Amino acid sequence: xxxxxxxxxxxxxxxxxxxxxxxxxxxxxxxxxxxxxxxxxxxxxxxxxxxxxxxxxxxxxxxxxxxxxxxxxxxxxxxxxxxxxxxxxxxxxxxxxxxxxxxxxxxxxxxxxxxxxxxxxxxxxxxxxxxxxxxxxxxxxxxxxxxxxxxxxxxxxxxxxxx
Amino acid sequence: xxxxxxxxxxxxxxxxxxxxxxxxxxxxxxxxxxxxxxxxxxxxxxxxxxxxxxxxxxxxxxxxxxxxxxxxxxxxxxxxxxxxxxxxxxxxxxxxxxxxxxxxxxxxxxxxxxxxxxxxxxxxxxxxxxxxxxxxxxxxxxxxxxxxxxxxxxxxxxxxx
Numbered sequence: 001x002x003x004x005x006x007x008x009x010x011x012x013x014x015x016x017x018x019x020x021x022x023x024x025x026x027x028x029x030x031x032x033x034x035x036x037x038x039x040x041x042x043x044x045x046x047x048x049x050x051x052x053x054x055x056x057x058x059x060x061x062x063x064x065x066x067x068x069x070x071x072x073x074x075x076x077x078x079x080x081x082x083x084x085x086x087x088x089x090x091x092x093x094x095x096x097x098x099x100x101x102x103x104x105x106x107x108x109x110x111x112x113x114x115x116x117x118x119x120x121x122x123x124x125x126x127x128x129x130x131x132x133x134x135x136x137x138x139x140x141x142x143x144x145x146x147x148x149x150x151x152x153x154x155x156x157x158x159x160x161x162x163x
Numbered sequence: 164x165x166x167x168x169x170x171x172x173x174x175x176x177x178x179x180x181x182x183x184x185x186x187x188x189x190x191x192x193x194x195x196x197x198x199x200x201x202x203x204x205x206x207x208x209x210x211x212x213x214x215x216x217x218x219x220x221x222x223x224x225x226x227x228x229x230x231x232x233x234x235x236x237x238x239x240x241x242x243x244x245x246x247x248x249x250x251x252x253x254x255x256x257x258x259x260x261x262x263x264x265x266x267x268x269x270x271x272x273x274x275x276x277x278x279x280x281x282x283x284x285x286x287x288x289x290x291x292x293x294x295x296x297x298x299x300x301x302x303x304x305x306x307x308x309x310x311x312x313x314x315x316x317x318x319x320x321x322x323x324x
Contacts, residue, residue, distance in 0.1 A: 019174065033224035036213040048207035057191040060233075069252040070230025077226045098227045100256040 005148035015118035020048050020086065027137035034078045038070070044115065050079045052086045052112040059109060072142045074128040075114050076101055080146035083116035094126060101144035110134055112141070121123075125149055179241035189234050192227060202275040202313040206235040207292070210265040221265035227291050228269065229257055232301035235273035236285040240305050243275025243283060245251070248308050250283070253288040261296060268292040273301075281307055 007066060024041040028034045028050070037058075042049045052058075052075045060068025077099050084094045112134050119127040133144045171304040180196050183189060183206075192214070208231050216224040240250050259297055263269060273287040287301040 028257070030218055031224065032213050032215040032218065033226060045256070053247065057187050058267070059187040060189075062185065062187060063192045068186065068230060069233040069255065070226065071188055073233065074226030075259075077229065078224075095262075096259055098256065100224075102254045103252050106251070109197035 010028070018043070023086050024048050024050070024082050026071075027085050028078065031081075033074065037074060039075070039078060042113070044113075048114065050075065050082070050114045050116075054110050054112070055159075064106065065107075065109045067109060067112065069101075069103060069107075071142070072103070072107055072112070072132055073099070073101055075112060075132060076142065076144040077116040077146055079130045080128035081114050082150060083118060083128050084121070084146075084148045085152070086116055087121050087126070089151055092150045094150050097125070097147040097149050099144055099146040101142055103142050105141045107140060107141045110133060111146060113137075119145070123150075124152065146158075175245055175247045176241055178247055179238055183234060183238045186232065192230060194231060194234055196238065197270070199238065199242045202239065203276040204235050204239040204242050204271075204273045206231060206238070206271045208269045208271075210263075210267075210269065212265070216266055220262075222263065223263040223265050223269070225257070225259050225263075228259070228263055228299045229255070229301075230268060231271045231288060232257060232273070232287040232299070233303070235271035236287050236301065237305065239273035239275045239285050239287070240278075240283040240307065243278050244307065249310070251306045251309040253282075253304040253306050255301060257299055257301045259299045261298050263289070263298045264291060267294065269298070278307075283307055305307070 021043050023039050028039050038053050040051050042051050058067050058071045059065050077096055081094055085091055111120045112132055114130050118131045119129050128146050130144050131140045133140045167324050175198050183196055193209050195207045197207050210223050214223050214227045216222045270290045271287055276286050277284040283305040285303045288297055289299040
């Protein structure tokens with residue numbers, strides 16, 4: 001059984017933070033939709049962060065205004081994907097199996113940040129918890145859990161030659 | 164109890180429909196409302212290459228399906244409730260059953276499963292157009308009557324005075 005002790009393990013220590021930022025950025029840039037959203041990696045106090053800059057096209061409610069719930073969904077899913085991939089020794093491209101997101105506070109039309117905690121990195125799957133905030137880190141606006149499948153070599157080949 | 168006013172109800176759904184189509188993020192993704200019927204909503208999205216999950220495949224990023232499910236789910240609350248009131252997504256759970264091909268349009272079919280004064284439970288299926296196989300399913304819970312939000316789409320605002 002794999003447990004991570006008393007709390008979910010933080011992705012990185014401050015020491016290797018720089019390299020990790022570059023790794024994450026490179027992985028994000030390979031995702032067309034992440035590029036479209038303008039996701040960028042930043043160095044935070046406790047590890048790597050993903051920053052979602054605000055722009056009008058991300059609004060889900062123009063009367064408040066508030067970000068679209070799906071935009072936060074994308075920030076959480078893509079942060080989880082990059083976190084899981086960067087932790088994988090073979091940097092396999094993970095497939096997102098499911099995600100469950102709780103909306104905690106209204107998301108204002110401003111910069112949003114996301115932090116990932118790996119709950120479990122297994123041989124075939126990875127479970128990642130992602131927390132999003134805007135102004136104060138202690139007041140998260142959304143948090144989500146994402147299950148990812150790390151494809152085995154056999155399954156990858158089947159994918160390529162199958163459909 | 165008074166019978167529901169049909170004209171008013173269809174008005175509410177029409178306003179929610181119009182509101183959904185005005186949402187900037189929905190417009191950017193090209194979401195269209197196809198139909199609204201008895202608590203069920205159908206929405207459509209035409210994929211574009213910037214929505215893909217990787218450079219070398221034509222698979223649509225799961226997060227695009229997520230956005231579509233959230234939007235269709237929100238409209239399904241109004242289709243079920245037949246009245247306008249501010250709502251907010253409380254949580255949403257997606258299961259991605261199959262990769263979504265960028266060659267075909269996505270369809271989302273969202274149903275209002277149960278409605279209380281405070282909460283709406285929504286189920287949404289995502290399919291490729293012309294294909295019966297499910298790509299993804301979603302279950303969402305919406306809060307109804309949330310504060311600090313007002314409806315003004317189509318001049319329908321009731322809290323202007």
